[in-house]
Amino acid sequence: MEREPRRIREGYLVKKGSMFNTWKPMWVVLLEDGVEFYKRKADSSPKGMIPLKGSSINSPCQDFGKRMFVFKLTAAKQQEHFFQAAYLEERDAWVRDIKKAIQCLDGGQRFARKSTRKSIRLPETINLSALYISMKDPETGIKELKLEKDKKVFNHCFTGTCVIDWLVSSNSIRNRREGLLLASSLLSEGYLQPAGDTSKAAAEGLSDTPFLDLSDAYYYFPDSGFFCEGYSSDDDVVLKEEFRGTIVKQGCLLKQGHRRKNWKVRKFVLRDDPAYLHYYDPAGGEEPLGAIHLRGCVVTAVEDMPDTKKYDVDNILFEIITANEIHYYLQAASSTERTEWIRAIQTVARTGK
Numbered sequence: 001m002e003r004e005p006r007r008i009r010e011g012y013l014v015k016k017g018s019m020f021n022t023w024k025p026m027w028v029v030l031l032e033d034g035v036e037f038y039k040r041k042a043d044s045s046p047k048g049m050i051p052l053k054g055s056s057i058n059s060p061c062q063d064f065g066k067r068m069f070v071f072k073l074t075a076a077k078q079q080e081h082f083f084q085a086a087y088l089e090e091r092d093a094w095v096r097d098i099k100k101a102i103q104c105l106d107g108g109q110r111f112a113r114k115s116t117r118k119s120i121r122l123p124e125t126i127n128l129s130a131l132y133i134s135m136k137d138p139e140t141g142i143k144e145l146k147l148e149k150d151k152k153v154f155n156h157c158f159t160g161t162c163v164i165d166w167l168v169s170s171n172s173i174r175n176r177r178e179g180l181l182l183a184s185s186l187l188s189e190g191y192l193q194p195a196g197d198t199s200k201a202a203a204e205g206l207s208d209t210p211f212l213d214l215s216d217a218y219y220y221f222p223d224s225g226f227f228c229e230g231y232s233s234d235d236d237v238v239l240k241e242e243f244r245g246t247i248v249k250q251g252c253l254l255k256q257g258h259r260r261k262n263w264k265v266r267k268f269v270l271r272d273d274p275a276y277l278h279y280y281d282p283a284g285g286e287e288p289l290g291a292i293h294l295r296g297c298v299v300t301a302v303e304d305m306p307d308t309k310k311y312d313v314d315n316i317l318f319e320i321i322t323a324n325e326i327h328y329y330l331q332a333a334s335s336t337e338r339t340e341w342i343r344a345i346q347t348v349a350r351t352g353k
Contacts, residue, residue: 009030037050051076054076071085135163152228161213192211252333277291278291292322316335
């Protein structure tokens with residue numbers, strides 16, 4: 001009996017149509033032997049499937065000047081498929097896993113991410129998957145907190161020290177040195193993710209160990225509701241009391257109109273319950289001018305557009321494509337702010353109610 005191919009990675013990407021230059025959001029699933037894409041996450045059957053045997057992948061792909069973070073997957077029959085991720089790290093993660101899957105197929109091996117077991121001499125009796133489930137237990141696991149650092153608020157995360165403390169208290173390790181080895185393995189296998197500059201720098205090899213047993217090194221579970229935001233003002237506190245749900249992010253952006261294609265400054269407020277991005281007249285007014293429904297949406301950066309004459313500035317435009325394929329074009333004040341908006345919207349689209 002043949003085993004079902006495992007799901008390696010899945011998520012929303014924007015895919016170019018095969019015949020016309022149209023880009024549409026797709027729920028993309030990377031299997032060990034192919035890439036499936038669905039119109040919606042809930043669909044039971046895919047719109048198409050790209051076999052990975054004999055395929056090749058190219059990244060970065062510069063075929064479409066206005067679209068950033070595009071990669072090209074060329075099937076064995078020379079059929080080209082173009083996908084766009086929301087930001088650089090997301091694109092690189094997809095490309096890395098697809099390359100690995102292709103290499104494993106060509107070598108007759110089963111897909112496996114690089115393991116640290118041998119390098120850190122982890123006992124084979126340790127089941128990282130089972131340990132991860134225990135760590136996430138709402139009663140006895142690691143508590144997710146709201147932590148503040150460098151004028152940012154990190155939601156649904158925890159410190160490196162908390163992780164080691166939990167491993168010690170659960171008798172998973174004998175001492176903190178063993179805890180560092182085990183936590184580094186969890187990080188390498190993707191069960192933990194770094195949040196903030198300190199933990200990210202260590203994970204990228206700029207420290208003696210990939211994982212840090214520090215109270216200012218933050219981490220989170222990959223399937224949690226993690227998001228990062230700036231400090232809230234006194235006005236924000238009033239808004240939080242008046243509206244349901246938590247404000248994830250807010251600020252002024254330029255929005256392109258649907259009919260006249262003109263650009264206007266709007267104040268945007270992103271909440272996680274319900275999953276909407278409301279926009280207001282920045283001059284005042286409690287009632288929103290409109291809202292963008294984010295459940296099932298895809299958000300990506302774009303280079304430029306033909307209708308951006310007055311505000312044509314590189315690296316600060318982004319596009320939201322809703323589940324019913326309505327396109328919204330927005331402009332941030334800087335490339336850093338754009339990345340923050342994209343990631344915050346992605347989180348709400350995935351975890352919001």
